[in-house]
Amino acid sequence: MSEHLDVDACRRQFPGLARLVAGRPAAFLDGPGGSQVPQSVIDAVSDCLAHRNANDGGAFATSREAGGVVQAARGAVAELLGAADPGEVVFGLNMTTLTFALSRALARTWRPGDEVVVTRLDHDANVTPWVLAAADAGATVRYLDVDPSDCTLRLDSLAALLNDRTRLVAVGLASNAVGTVNPVRAVAAAARRVGALVFVDAVHAVPHRPVDVVELGADFLACSPYKFFGPHLGVVWGRRDLLDRLPVYKVRPAPDSGPGRWMTGTPSFEGIAGTHAAVDYLSSLGGGGDRRAALASAYAAIRAHEDALSAQFLRGLARLPAWRVWGVADPDRVADRVSTFGLTHRTKPAAEVAAAFAARGLFVWSGNFYAAGLIETLGLAPAGMLRIGFLHYNTSEEVARTLDALADIGD
Ligand SMILES: Cc1ncc(COP(=O)(O)O)c(C=O)c1O
The missing domain is CATH 3.40.640.10 (Type I PLP-dependent aspartate aminotransferase-like (Major domain))
Incomplete structure:
Protein backbone atom coordinates (compact mmCIF):
# COMPACT_ATOMS: atom_id res chain seq x y z
CA MET A 1 0.00 0.00 0.00
CA SER A 2 1.33 3.45 -0.82
CA GLU A 3 -0.14 6.91 -1.49
CA HIS A 4 -3.56 5.30 -1.95
CA LEU A 5 -4.96 3.79 1.21
CA ASP A 6 -6.74 0.46 0.89
CA VAL A 7 -9.27 1.20 3.62
CA ASP A 8 -10.97 -2.21 3.43
CA ALA A 9 -7.63 -3.94 3.89
CA CYS A 10 -6.92 -1.69 6.89
CA ARG A 11 -10.33 -2.35 8.42
CA ARG A 12 -9.91 -6.11 8.18
CA GLN A 13 -6.95 -5.83 10.53
CA PHE A 14 -9.05 -4.29 13.32
CA PRO A 15 -11.24 -6.90 15.04
CA GLY A 16 -13.06 -4.20 17.03
CA LEU A 17 -14.48 -2.63 13.88
CA ALA A 18 -16.62 -5.71 13.23
CA ARG A 19 -18.96 -4.80 16.09
CA LEU A 20 -22.69 -4.59 15.43
CA VAL A 21 -25.22 -2.45 17.28
CA ALA A 22 -28.82 -3.59 16.86
CA GLY A 23 -27.81 -5.49 13.74
CA ARG A 24 -26.01 -2.55 12.09
CA PRO A 25 -22.25 -2.05 11.91
CA ALA A 26 -20.96 0.29 14.58
CA ALA A 27 -19.28 3.44 13.26
CA PHE A 28 -16.24 4.25 15.38
CA LEU A 29 -16.19 8.03 15.34
CA ASP A 30 -14.63 8.15 18.80
CA GLY A 31 -11.01 8.08 17.60
CA PRO A 32 -10.14 11.39 19.31
CA GLY A 33 -10.84 9.63 22.62
CA GLY A 34 -8.93 6.51 21.62
CA SER A 35 -8.54 4.42 18.48
CA GLN A 36 -9.22 0.76 17.83
CA VAL A 37 -6.18 -1.52 17.57
CA PRO A 38 -5.10 -3.91 14.79
CA GLN A 39 -4.61 -7.61 15.44
CA SER A 40 -0.81 -7.17 15.21
CA VAL A 41 -0.89 -4.91 18.28
CA SER A 283 4.73 2.03 8.70
CA SER A 284 3.02 -0.91 6.98
CA LEU A 285 0.55 1.52 5.41
CA GLY A 286 3.38 3.13 3.47
CA GLY A 287 5.62 2.10 0.62
CA GLY A 288 9.08 0.57 0.88
CA GLY A 289 12.33 2.07 2.07
CA ASP A 290 13.44 2.55 5.63
CA ARG A 291 10.93 3.15 8.39
CA ARG A 292 11.01 6.95 8.11
CA ALA A 293 10.33 6.72 4.37
CA ALA A 294 7.56 4.18 4.92
CA LEU A 295 6.01 6.41 7.57
CA ALA A 296 6.18 9.42 5.26
CA SER A 297 4.26 7.64 2.51
CA ALA A 298 1.87 6.10 5.05
CA TYR A 299 0.99 9.52 6.40
CA ALA A 300 0.60 10.90 2.88
CA ALA A 301 -1.95 8.16 2.17
CA ILE A 302 -3.69 8.63 5.53
CA ARG A 303 -3.89 12.35 4.97
CA ALA A 304 -5.27 12.10 1.43
CA HIS A 305 -8.03 9.79 2.66
CA GLU A 306 -8.85 11.81 5.77
CA ASP A 307 -8.83 15.12 3.87
CA ALA A 308 -11.36 13.66 1.44
CA LEU A 309 -13.56 12.56 4.37
CA SER A 310 -13.23 16.02 5.95
CA ALA A 311 -14.21 17.81 2.74
CA GLN A 312 -17.20 15.47 2.26
CA PHE A 313 -18.29 16.05 5.86
CA LEU A 314 -17.92 19.84 5.73
CA ARG A 315 -19.80 20.08 2.42
CA GLY A 316 -22.62 18.01 3.90
CA LEU A 317 -22.71 20.08 7.07
CA ALA A 318 -23.04 23.27 5.02
CA ARG A 319 -26.49 21.97 4.04
CA LEU A 320 -27.55 21.52 7.69
CA PRO A 321 -28.10 25.03 9.09
CA ALA A 322 -29.15 23.74 12.53
CA TRP A 323 -25.56 22.63 13.09
CA ARG A 324 -22.58 24.86 13.73
CA VAL A 325 -19.04 23.64 13.10
CA TRP A 326 -16.49 25.11 15.48
CA GLY A 327 -13.08 25.44 13.92
CA VAL A 328 -12.02 25.46 10.30
CA ALA A 329 -15.27 24.87 8.38
CA ASP A 330 -14.20 25.74 4.84
CA PRO A 331 -13.79 22.51 2.79
CA ASP A 332 -11.00 24.24 0.86
CA ARG A 333 -9.02 24.67 4.08
CA VAL A 334 -8.81 21.04 5.18
CA ALA A 335 -5.01 21.39 5.21
CA ASP A 336 -5.41 23.55 8.33
CA ARG A 337 -7.22 20.87 10.28
CA VAL A 338 -7.37 17.17 11.01
CA SER A 339 -10.58 15.18 10.63
CA THR A 340 -11.91 15.90 14.13
CA PHE A 341 -15.05 18.03 14.34
CA GLY A 342 -16.65 19.90 17.24
CA LEU A 343 -20.30 20.72 16.53
CA THR A 344 -23.24 22.28 18.32
CA HIS A 345 -26.91 22.10 17.44
CA ARG A 346 -29.12 25.18 17.55
CA THR A 347 -31.21 23.75 20.40
CA LYS A 348 -30.33 20.15 21.25
CA PRO A 349 -27.71 19.56 23.98
CA ALA A 350 -24.69 17.59 22.75
CA ALA A 351 -25.14 14.81 25.33
CA GLU A 352 -28.68 14.16 24.08
CA VAL A 353 -27.47 13.88 20.50
CA ALA A 354 -24.59 11.59 21.52
CA ALA A 355 -27.08 9.27 23.23
CA ALA A 356 -29.34 9.25 20.17
CA PHE A 357 -26.31 8.48 18.00
CA ALA A 358 -25.21 5.65 20.31
CA ALA A 359 -28.57 3.95 19.81
CA ARG A 360 -27.94 4.08 16.04
CA GLY A 361 -24.46 2.57 16.41
CA LEU A 362 -22.63 5.88 15.90
CA PHE A 363 -19.97 6.16 18.59
CA VAL A 364 -19.30 9.83 19.35
CA TRP A 365 -18.37 11.93 22.35
CA SER A 366 -19.99 14.99 23.89
CA GLY A 367 -18.70 17.47 26.49
CA ASN A 368 -15.47 19.42 26.71
CA PHE A 369 -13.00 16.57 26.06
CA TYR A 370 -10.69 18.25 28.62
CA ALA A 371 -10.25 21.16 26.20
CA ALA A 372 -11.67 23.19 29.06
CA GLY A 373 -10.11 26.52 28.11
CA LEU A 374 -11.49 26.37 24.59
CA ILE A 375 -15.02 25.42 25.63
CA GLU A 376 -15.02 28.29 28.16
CA THR A 377 -13.63 30.75 25.61
CA LEU A 378 -16.35 29.81 23.14
CA GLY A 379 -19.04 30.20 25.83
CA LEU A 380 -20.09 26.57 25.46
CA ALA A 381 -19.64 25.40 29.06
CA PRO A 382 -21.01 23.28 30.61
CA ALA A 383 -22.78 21.37 27.80
CA GLY A 384 -19.83 21.51 25.42
CA MET A 385 -19.91 20.11 21.92
CA LEU A 386 -20.60 16.96 19.99
CA ARG A 387 -17.30 15.55 18.76
CA ILE A 388 -17.08 13.44 15.63
CA GLY A 389 -13.67 12.10 14.65
CA PHE A 390 -12.68 10.26 11.50
CA LEU A 391 -9.54 8.14 11.42
CA HIS A 392 -7.98 6.45 8.40
CA TYR A 393 -10.15 3.37 8.98
CA ASN A 394 -13.36 5.36 8.64
CA THR A 395 -15.15 5.36 5.31
CA SER A 396 -17.03 7.70 3.03
CA GLU A 397 -20.17 5.62 3.76
CA GLU A 398 -19.73 6.32 7.47
CA VAL A 399 -19.46 10.04 6.76
CA ALA A 400 -22.70 9.88 4.76
CA ARG A 401 -24.39 7.92 7.54
CA THR A 402 -23.25 10.49 10.09
CA LEU A 403 -24.59 13.35 7.98
CA ASP A 404 -27.96 11.55 7.73
CA ALA A 405 -28.06 11.13 11.49
CA LEU A 406 -27.21 14.83 12.03
CA ALA A 407 -29.98 15.77 9.59
CA ASP A 408 -32.43 13.51 11.44
CA ILE A 409 -31.88 15.51 14.65
CA GLY A 410 -33.92 18.21 12.87
CA ASP A 411 -34.03 21.95 13.41
C1 LIG B 1 -4.56 16.62 22.69
C2 LIG B 1 -4.50 15.74 23.91
N1 LIG B 1 -3.56 15.98 24.82
C3 LIG B 1 -3.43 15.24 25.92
C4 LIG B 1 -4.30 14.21 26.18
C5 LIG B 1 -4.12 13.42 27.42
O1 LIG B 1 -3.53 12.19 27.07
P1 LIG B 1 -3.48 10.98 28.08
O2 LIG B 1 -4.86 10.38 28.11
O3 LIG B 1 -2.46 10.05 27.48
O4 LIG B 1 -3.07 11.50 29.40
C6 LIG B 1 -5.32 13.91 25.27
C7 LIG B 1 -6.28 12.86 25.54
O5 LIG B 1 -7.40 12.90 25.09
C8 LIG B 1 -5.41 14.71 24.09
O6 LIG B 1 -6.36 14.48 23.18
Whole structure:
Protein backbone atom coordinates (compact mmCIF):
# COMPACT_ATOMS: atom_id res chain seq x y z
CA MET A 1 0.00 0.00 0.00
CA SER A 2 1.33 3.45 -0.82
CA GLU A 3 -0.14 6.91 -1.49
CA HIS A 4 -3.56 5.30 -1.95
CA LEU A 5 -4.96 3.79 1.21
CA ASP A 6 -6.74 0.46 0.89
CA VAL A 7 -9.27 1.20 3.62
CA ASP A 8 -10.97 -2.21 3.43
CA ALA A 9 -7.63 -3.94 3.89
CA CYS A 10 -6.92 -1.69 6.89
CA ARG A 11 -10.33 -2.35 8.42
CA ARG A 12 -9.91 -6.11 8.18
CA GLN A 13 -6.95 -5.83 10.53
CA PHE A 14 -9.05 -4.29 13.32
CA PRO A 15 -11.24 -6.90 15.04
CA GLY A 16 -13.06 -4.20 17.03
CA LEU A 17 -14.48 -2.63 13.88
CA ALA A 18 -16.62 -5.71 13.23
CA ARG A 19 -18.96 -4.80 16.09
CA LEU A 20 -22.69 -4.59 15.43
CA VAL A 21 -25.22 -2.45 17.28
CA ALA A 22 -28.82 -3.59 16.86
CA GLY A 23 -27.81 -5.49 13.74
CA ARG A 24 -26.01 -2.55 12.09
CA PRO A 25 -22.25 -2.05 11.91
CA ALA A 26 -20.96 0.29 14.58
CA ALA A 27 -19.28 3.44 13.26
CA PHE A 28 -16.24 4.25 15.38
CA LEU A 29 -16.19 8.03 15.34
CA ASP A 30 -14.63 8.15 18.80
CA GLY A 31 -11.01 8.08 17.60
CA PRO A 32 -10.14 11.39 19.31
CA GLY A 33 -10.84 9.63 22.62
CA GLY A 34 -8.93 6.51 21.62
CA SER A 35 -8.54 4.42 18.48
CA GLN A 36 -9.22 0.76 17.83
CA VAL A 37 -6.18 -1.52 17.57
CA PRO A 38 -5.10 -3.91 14.79
CA GLN A 39 -4.61 -7.61 15.44
CA SER A 40 -0.81 -7.17 15.21
CA VAL A 41 -0.89 -4.91 18.28
CA ILE A 42 -3.09 -7.36 20.18
CA ASP A 43 -0.66 -10.16 19.24
CA ALA A 44 2.37 -8.15 20.37
CA VAL A 45 0.80 -7.41 23.76
CA SER A 46 -0.19 -11.01 24.21
CA ASP A 47 3.21 -12.34 23.05
CA CYS A 48 4.92 -10.13 25.61
CA LEU A 49 2.69 -11.38 28.41
CA ALA A 50 2.98 -15.00 27.29
CA HIS A 51 6.70 -15.22 26.61
CA ARG A 52 8.60 -12.18 27.92
CA ASN A 53 6.89 -11.65 31.22
CA ALA A 54 9.48 -10.42 33.72
CA ASN A 55 10.85 -7.21 35.13
CA ASP A 56 13.94 -6.03 33.29
CA GLY A 57 17.51 -5.79 34.53
CA GLY A 58 18.01 -9.48 35.40
CA ALA A 59 20.40 -12.01 33.90
CA PHE A 60 17.76 -14.58 32.97
CA ALA A 61 16.14 -14.98 29.55
CA THR A 62 12.70 -13.43 30.10
CA SER A 63 14.18 -10.44 31.93
CA ARG A 64 16.67 -9.78 29.17
CA GLU A 65 13.89 -10.05 26.62
CA ALA A 66 11.67 -7.63 28.57
CA GLY A 67 14.57 -5.15 28.48
CA GLY A 68 14.91 -5.81 24.76
CA VAL A 69 11.22 -5.02 24.25
CA VAL A 70 11.78 -1.56 25.74
CA GLN A 71 14.96 -0.90 23.76
CA ALA A 72 13.40 -1.94 20.46
CA ALA A 73 10.24 0.08 21.09
CA ARG A 74 12.33 3.16 21.89
CA GLY A 75 13.98 2.81 18.50
CA ALA A 76 10.64 2.51 16.70
CA VAL A 77 9.09 5.47 18.52
CA ALA A 78 12.21 7.59 17.93
CA GLU A 79 11.76 6.96 14.21
CA LEU A 80 8.07 7.76 14.42
CA LEU A 81 8.91 11.14 15.95
CA GLY A 82 11.99 11.92 13.87
CA ALA A 83 14.35 11.68 16.85
CA ALA A 84 17.91 10.52 16.23
CA ASP A 85 18.46 9.04 19.71
CA PRO A 86 16.22 6.22 21.04
CA GLY A 87 17.55 7.20 24.46
CA GLU A 88 15.31 10.27 24.27
CA VAL A 89 12.09 8.25 24.44
CA VAL A 90 10.30 7.90 27.79
CA PHE A 91 7.31 5.59 28.31
CA GLY A 92 4.79 6.16 31.06
CA LEU A 93 1.23 5.60 32.17
CA ASN A 94 -0.22 8.29 29.91
CA MET A 95 0.63 11.72 28.56
CA THR A 96 -0.94 13.53 31.52
CA THR A 97 1.11 11.69 34.13
CA LEU A 98 4.34 12.18 32.19
CA THR A 99 3.60 15.87 31.71
CA PHE A 100 3.02 16.34 35.44
CA ALA A 101 6.40 14.69 36.12
CA LEU A 102 8.09 16.97 33.62
CA SER A 103 6.32 20.09 34.86
CA ARG A 104 7.38 19.35 38.44
CA ALA A 105 10.98 18.87 37.39
CA LEU A 106 11.03 22.04 35.30
CA ALA A 107 9.39 24.02 38.10
CA ARG A 108 12.39 23.23 40.27
CA THR A 109 14.49 25.24 37.80
CA TRP A 110 12.11 28.23 37.68
CA ARG A 111 12.26 31.30 39.91
CA PRO A 112 9.67 33.85 41.02
CA GLY A 113 9.12 36.26 38.15
CA ASP A 114 9.78 33.63 35.48
CA GLU A 115 7.01 33.12 32.96
CA VAL A 116 5.37 30.27 31.04
CA VAL A 117 3.03 30.45 28.07
CA VAL A 118 0.09 28.08 27.52
CA THR A 119 -2.84 28.31 25.09
CA ARG A 120 -6.61 28.54 25.40
CA LEU A 121 -6.97 25.89 22.68
CA ASP A 122 -5.11 23.02 24.29
CA HIS A 123 -6.24 19.91 26.10
CA ASP A 124 -5.96 20.64 29.81
CA ALA A 125 -3.13 18.11 30.14
CA ASN A 126 -1.02 20.72 28.35
CA VAL A 127 -2.29 23.57 30.52
CA THR A 128 -2.87 22.70 34.17
CA PRO A 129 0.42 20.84 34.77
CA TRP A 130 2.20 24.07 33.72
CA VAL A 131 -0.17 26.33 35.67
CA LEU A 132 0.36 24.32 38.87
CA ALA A 133 4.11 24.12 38.33
CA ALA A 134 4.24 27.87 37.78
CA ALA A 135 2.30 28.42 41.01
CA ASP A 136 4.79 26.21 42.89
CA ALA A 137 7.70 28.27 41.53
CA GLY A 138 6.07 31.69 41.84
CA ALA A 139 6.13 32.02 38.05
CA THR A 140 3.54 33.86 35.97
CA VAL A 141 1.32 32.15 33.39
CA ARG A 142 0.47 33.89 30.13
CA TYR A 143 -2.23 32.65 27.76
CA LEU A 144 -2.12 32.59 23.99
CA ASP A 145 -5.67 33.28 22.85
CA VAL A 146 -7.74 31.54 20.24
CA ASP A 147 -9.75 33.18 17.46
CA PRO A 148 -13.32 31.96 18.06
CA SER A 149 -14.26 32.38 14.39
CA ASP A 150 -12.16 29.40 13.26
CA CYS A 151 -10.50 28.20 16.49
CA THR A 152 -6.98 29.03 15.33
CA LEU A 153 -4.32 30.39 17.65
CA ARG A 154 -3.78 34.15 17.68
CA LEU A 155 -0.22 33.93 16.49
CA ASP A 156 -0.10 37.71 16.07
CA SER A 157 -0.34 38.14 19.84
CA LEU A 158 2.43 35.65 20.66
CA ALA A 159 5.32 38.11 20.48
CA ALA A 160 3.74 40.27 23.19
CA LEU A 161 3.60 37.26 25.53
CA LEU A 162 7.27 36.40 25.21
CA ASN A 163 10.24 38.05 26.92
CA ASP A 164 13.55 37.12 28.46
CA ARG A 165 11.78 35.73 31.55
CA THR A 166 9.81 33.18 29.49
CA ARG A 167 11.01 29.72 30.45
CA LEU A 168 8.57 27.51 28.60
CA VAL A 169 5.99 27.63 25.82
CA ALA A 170 3.50 24.72 25.83
CA VAL A 171 1.53 24.28 22.63
CA GLY A 172 -0.51 21.54 20.98
CA LEU A 173 0.09 20.33 17.45
CA ALA A 174 -3.57 19.56 16.77
CA SER A 175 -6.70 20.32 18.78
CA ASN A 176 -8.49 17.26 20.14
CA ALA A 177 -11.78 19.21 20.26
CA VAL A 178 -12.01 21.03 16.94
CA GLY A 179 -9.14 19.63 14.86
CA THR A 180 -7.12 22.82 14.30
CA VAL A 181 -3.51 22.16 13.26
CA ASN A 182 -1.34 24.76 14.95
CA PRO A 183 1.70 26.52 13.45
CA VAL A 184 4.04 24.93 15.97
CA ARG A 185 7.19 25.64 14.01
CA ALA A 186 6.49 29.36 14.13
CA VAL A 187 5.59 29.20 17.84
CA ALA A 188 8.76 27.25 18.62
CA ALA A 189 10.94 29.63 16.60
CA ALA A 190 9.53 32.61 18.50
CA ALA A 191 10.05 30.81 21.84
CA ARG A 192 13.61 29.96 20.92
CA ARG A 193 14.39 33.59 20.12
CA VAL A 194 13.79 34.47 23.79
CA GLY A 195 15.54 31.35 25.06
CA ALA A 196 12.39 29.50 26.19
CA LEU A 197 11.92 25.74 26.02
CA VAL A 198 9.11 24.31 23.88
CA PHE A 199 6.79 21.50 24.93
CA VAL A 200 4.59 20.13 22.15
CA ASP A 201 1.46 18.08 22.82
CA ALA A 202 1.25 15.87 19.74
CA VAL A 203 -1.31 13.46 21.20
CA HIS A 204 -4.00 14.44 18.76
CA ALA A 205 -1.68 14.89 15.78
CA VAL A 206 0.13 11.55 15.61
CA PRO A 207 -2.83 9.48 14.29
CA HIS A 208 -3.20 11.99 11.44
CA ARG A 209 0.05 13.78 10.64
CA PRO A 210 3.77 12.98 10.48
CA VAL A 211 5.81 14.40 13.32
CA ASP A 212 9.42 15.52 13.25
CA VAL A 213 10.71 16.84 16.54
CA VAL A 214 13.73 18.46 14.89
CA GLU A 215 11.76 20.19 12.18
CA LEU A 216 9.21 21.41 14.73
CA GLY A 217 11.93 22.85 16.94
CA ALA A 218 10.60 21.07 20.03
CA ASP A 219 12.50 20.42 23.23
CA PHE A 220 9.85 17.97 24.45
CA LEU A 221 6.99 16.29 22.63
CA ALA A 222 4.30 14.04 24.03
CA CYS A 223 1.97 11.53 22.43
CA SER A 224 -0.27 8.65 23.49
CA PRO A 225 -0.11 5.29 21.69
CA TYR A 226 -3.77 4.53 22.44
CA LYS A 227 -4.69 7.33 20.04
CA PHE A 228 -2.54 5.89 17.26
CA PHE A 229 -3.73 2.29 17.20
CA GLY A 230 -1.67 1.11 20.16
CA PRO A 231 -2.34 0.26 23.82
CA HIS A 232 -3.11 2.64 26.67
CA LEU A 233 0.25 4.27 27.35
CA GLY A 234 1.99 7.65 27.19
CA VAL A 235 5.23 8.73 25.54
CA VAL A 236 7.41 11.77 26.05
CA TRP A 237 10.35 12.53 23.81
CA GLY A 238 12.83 14.98 25.29
CA ARG A 239 16.18 16.40 24.28
CA ARG A 240 18.76 14.11 25.81
CA ASP A 241 20.72 16.86 27.60
CA LEU A 242 17.50 18.00 29.28
CA LEU A 243 16.36 14.50 30.22
CA ASP A 244 19.79 13.89 31.76
CA ARG A 245 20.04 17.07 33.74
CA LEU A 246 16.57 18.18 34.88
CA PRO A 247 15.92 17.53 38.58
CA VAL A 248 13.24 14.87 38.19
CA TYR A 249 11.62 13.27 41.24
CA LYS A 250 12.95 9.73 41.33
CA VAL A 251 13.75 6.92 43.73
CA ARG A 252 17.09 5.26 44.45
CA PRO A 253 18.71 3.55 42.55
CA ALA A 254 16.95 4.76 39.39
CA PRO A 255 19.48 5.64 36.66
CA ASP A 256 21.28 9.00 36.85
CA SER A 257 20.99 9.59 33.12
CA GLY A 258 18.83 8.63 30.17
CA PRO A 259 15.11 7.98 29.84
CA GLY A 260 15.12 5.52 32.78
CA ARG A 261 15.37 8.50 35.13
CA TRP A 262 11.85 9.44 34.07
CA MET A 263 10.28 5.99 34.10
CA THR A 264 9.24 5.72 37.72
CA GLY A 265 8.39 2.19 38.85
CA THR A 266 7.82 -0.85 36.70
CA PRO A 267 6.64 0.00 33.19
CA SER A 268 3.93 -1.76 31.20
CA PHE A 269 6.21 -3.99 29.12
CA GLU A 270 3.20 -5.36 27.26
CA GLY A 271 2.00 -1.83 26.52
CA ILE A 272 5.45 -0.91 25.26
CA ALA A 273 5.52 -4.02 23.05
CA GLY A 274 2.11 -3.04 21.67
CA THR A 275 3.34 0.49 21.04
CA HIS A 276 6.17 -0.87 18.92
CA ALA A 277 3.62 -2.91 16.97
CA ALA A 278 1.47 0.21 16.50
CA VAL A 279 4.42 2.01 14.89
CA ASP A 280 4.98 -1.07 12.70
CA TYR A 281 1.31 -0.97 11.72
CA LEU A 282 1.55 2.69 10.72
CA SER A 283 4.73 2.03 8.70
CA SER A 284 3.02 -0.91 6.98
CA LEU A 285 0.55 1.52 5.41
CA GLY A 286 3.38 3.13 3.47
CA GLY A 287 5.62 2.10 0.62
CA GLY A 288 9.08 0.57 0.88
CA GLY A 289 12.33 2.07 2.07
CA ASP A 290 13.44 2.55 5.63
CA ARG A 291 10.93 3.15 8.39
CA ARG A 292 11.01 6.95 8.11
CA ALA A 293 10.33 6.72 4.37
CA ALA A 294 7.56 4.18 4.92
CA LEU A 295 6.01 6.41 7.57
CA ALA A 296 6.18 9.42 5.26
CA SER A 297 4.26 7.64 2.51
CA ALA A 298 1.87 6.10 5.05
CA TYR A 299 0.99 9.52 6.40
CA ALA A 300 0.60 10.90 2.88
CA ALA A 301 -1.95 8.16 2.17
CA ILE A 302 -3.69 8.63 5.53
CA ARG A 303 -3.89 12.35 4.97
CA ALA A 304 -5.27 12.10 1.43
CA HIS A 305 -8.03 9.79 2.66
CA GLU A 306 -8.85 11.81 5.77
CA ASP A 307 -8.83 15.12 3.87
CA ALA A 308 -11.36 13.66 1.44
CA LEU A 309 -13.56 12.56 4.37
CA SER A 310 -13.23 16.02 5.95
CA ALA A 311 -14.21 17.81 2.74
CA GLN A 312 -17.20 15.47 2.26
CA PHE A 313 -18.29 16.05 5.86
CA LEU A 314 -17.92 19.84 5.73
CA ARG A 315 -19.80 20.08 2.42
CA GLY A 316 -22.62 18.01 3.90
CA LEU A 317 -22.71 20.08 7.07
CA ALA A 318 -23.04 23.27 5.02
CA ARG A 319 -26.49 21.97 4.04
CA LEU A 320 -27.55 21.52 7.69
CA PRO A 321 -28.10 25.03 9.09
CA ALA A 322 -29.15 23.74 12.53
CA TRP A 323 -25.56 22.63 13.09
CA ARG A 324 -22.58 24.86 13.73
CA VAL A 325 -19.04 23.64 13.10
CA TRP A 326 -16.49 25.11 15.48
CA GLY A 327 -13.08 25.44 13.92
CA VAL A 328 -12.02 25.46 10.30
CA ALA A 329 -15.27 24.87 8.38
CA ASP A 330 -14.20 25.74 4.84
CA PRO A 331 -13.79 22.51 2.79
CA ASP A 332 -11.00 24.24 0.86
CA ARG A 333 -9.02 24.67 4.08
CA VAL A 334 -8.81 21.04 5.18
CA ALA A 335 -5.01 21.39 5.21
CA ASP A 336 -5.41 23.55 8.33
CA ARG A 337 -7.22 20.87 10.28
CA VAL A 338 -7.37 17.17 11.01
CA SER A 339 -10.58 15.18 10.63
CA THR A 340 -11.91 15.90 14.13
CA PHE A 341 -15.05 18.03 14.34
CA GLY A 342 -16.65 19.90 17.24
CA LEU A 343 -20.30 20.72 16.53
CA THR A 344 -23.24 22.28 18.32
CA HIS A 345 -26.91 22.10 17.44
CA ARG A 346 -29.12 25.18 17.55
CA THR A 347 -31.21 23.75 20.40
CA LYS A 348 -30.33 20.15 21.25
CA PRO A 349 -27.71 19.56 23.98
CA ALA A 350 -24.69 17.59 22.75
CA ALA A 351 -25.14 14.81 25.33
CA GLU A 352 -28.68 14.16 24.08
CA VAL A 353 -27.47 13.88 20.50
CA ALA A 354 -24.59 11.59 21.52
CA ALA A 355 -27.08 9.27 23.23
CA ALA A 356 -29.34 9.25 20.17
CA PHE A 357 -26.31 8.48 18.00
CA ALA A 358 -25.21 5.65 20.31
CA ALA A 359 -28.57 3.95 19.81
CA ARG A 360 -27.94 4.08 16.04
CA GLY A 361 -24.46 2.57 16.41
CA LEU A 362 -22.63 5.88 15.90
CA PHE A 363 -19.97 6.16 18.59
CA VAL A 364 -19.30 9.83 19.35
CA TRP A 365 -18.37 11.93 22.35
CA SER A 366 -19.99 14.99 23.89
CA GLY A 367 -18.70 17.47 26.49
CA ASN A 368 -15.47 19.42 26.71
CA PHE A 369 -13.00 16.57 26.06
CA TYR A 370 -10.69 18.25 28.62
CA ALA A 371 -10.25 21.16 26.20
CA ALA A 372 -11.67 23.19 29.06
CA GLY A 373 -10.11 26.52 28.11
CA LEU A 374 -11.49 26.37 24.59
CA ILE A 375 -15.02 25.42 25.63
CA GLU A 376 -15.02 28.29 28.16
CA THR A 377 -13.63 30.75 25.61
CA LEU A 378 -16.35 29.81 23.14
CA GLY A 379 -19.04 30.20 25.83
CA LEU A 380 -20.09 26.57 25.46
CA ALA A 381 -19.64 25.40 29.06
CA PRO A 382 -21.01 23.28 30.61
CA ALA A 383 -22.78 21.37 27.80
CA GLY A 384 -19.83 21.51 25.42
CA MET A 385 -19.91 20.11 21.92
CA LEU A 386 -20.60 16.96 19.99
CA ARG A 387 -17.30 15.55 18.76
CA ILE A 388 -17.08 13.44 15.63
CA GLY A 389 -13.67 12.10 14.65
CA PHE A 390 -12.68 10.26 11.50
CA LEU A 391 -9.54 8.14 11.42
CA HIS A 392 -7.98 6.45 8.40
CA TYR A 393 -10.15 3.37 8.98
CA ASN A 394 -13.36 5.36 8.64
CA THR A 395 -15.15 5.36 5.31
CA SER A 396 -17.03 7.70 3.03
CA GLU A 397 -20.17 5.62 3.76
CA GLU A 398 -19.73 6.32 7.47
CA VAL A 399 -19.46 10.04 6.76
CA ALA A 400 -22.70 9.88 4.76
CA ARG A 401 -24.39 7.92 7.54
CA THR A 402 -23.25 10.49 10.09
CA LEU A 403 -24.59 13.35 7.98
CA ASP A 404 -27.96 11.55 7.73
CA ALA A 405 -28.06 11.13 11.49
CA LEU A 406 -27.21 14.83 12.03
CA ALA A 407 -29.98 15.77 9.59
CA ASP A 408 -32.43 13.51 11.44
CA ILE A 409 -31.88 15.51 14.65
CA GLY A 410 -33.92 18.21 12.87
CA ASP A 411 -34.03 21.95 13.41
C1 LIG B 1 -4.56 16.62 22.69
C2 LIG B 1 -4.50 15.74 23.91
N1 LIG B 1 -3.56 15.98 24.82
C3 LIG B 1 -3.43 15.24 25.92
C4 LIG B 1 -4.30 14.21 26.18
C5 LIG B 1 -4.12 13.42 27.42
O1 LIG B 1 -3.53 12.19 27.07
P1 LIG B 1 -3.48 10.98 28.08
O2 LIG B 1 -4.86 10.38 28.11
O3 LIG B 1 -2.46 10.05 27.48
O4 LIG B 1 -3.07 11.50 29.40
C6 LIG B 1 -5.32 13.91 25.27
C7 LIG B 1 -6.28 12.86 25.54
O5 LIG B 1 -7.40 12.90 25.09
C8 LIG B 1 -5.41 14.71 24.09
O6 LIG B 1 -6.36 14.48 23.18
